[in-house]
Amino acid sequence: MTTIAVTGHMDLAEDSVSLVRSALDDLLKQYVDDGDLVGVSCIAKGADSLFAEAVLAAGGRLIVVIPSQDYRQNKVKPDHAVLFDHLVEAAEEVLVLPNGTADRQAYEAxxxxxxxRADRLVAVWNGEPPTGKGGGTADTVLEARAAGVPVDVVWPDGATRRG
Structure with missing residues (x-):
């Protein structure tokens, strides 16, 4: 069994979504062939949800980590709510962290x-350094590497963030 977690940008440009989805599908194929694939995701809009969809499409099992008790109500926008709810329903396990409020501390937790939980981390990341706010994609990559968790960076040619 291989457990792969994801971190990544929420603000992918519209024309980058299919590029990232294809790159994630390609990356996950090798783990599906190895047997049991488990994906761990916070299912935020963008990279997290694309990864979760790719895990399910590949026949893997999904574990969802929700950063805070108020996350669904206060952070999930209407344009993401249907997909968010679908992924929660499709998950084998949903872990809602005890943080009351979705803030930097909740995201870091x-x-x-x-x-x-990860054997590997997939980072849908443009390679830019941390912003200093904490809890972001670059921060998570640095933390994973410091913990000895291998990181696969996915940033296909032509991918951009909304700007």
Whole structure:
């Protein structure tokens, strides 16, 4: 069994979504061939949800980590709610962290759970350094590497963030 967690940008440009989806499908194929694939995701809009969909499409099992008790109500926008709810329903396990509020501390705690559970981390990441705010994609990559978790960076040619 291989457990792969994801971190990545939420603000993928519209024309980058299919590029990232294809790259994730290609990356996950090798793990499906190895047998049991488990994906761990916070299922935020963008990279997290694309990864979760790719895991399910590949026949893998999904574990969802929700950063706080108020996350669905206060952070999931209407344009993402249907997909978010679908992924929660499709998940084998849903772990809602005890944080009351979705804030930097909650995101950092969720990222720690991702790293703790992962054999590998997939980072849908443009390679830019941390912003200093904490809890972001670059921060999670650095934490995973420090913990000895191998990181696969996915950033296909032509991928961009909304700007």
């Amino acid at each position: 969720a990222n720690a759970v991702l790293i703790e």
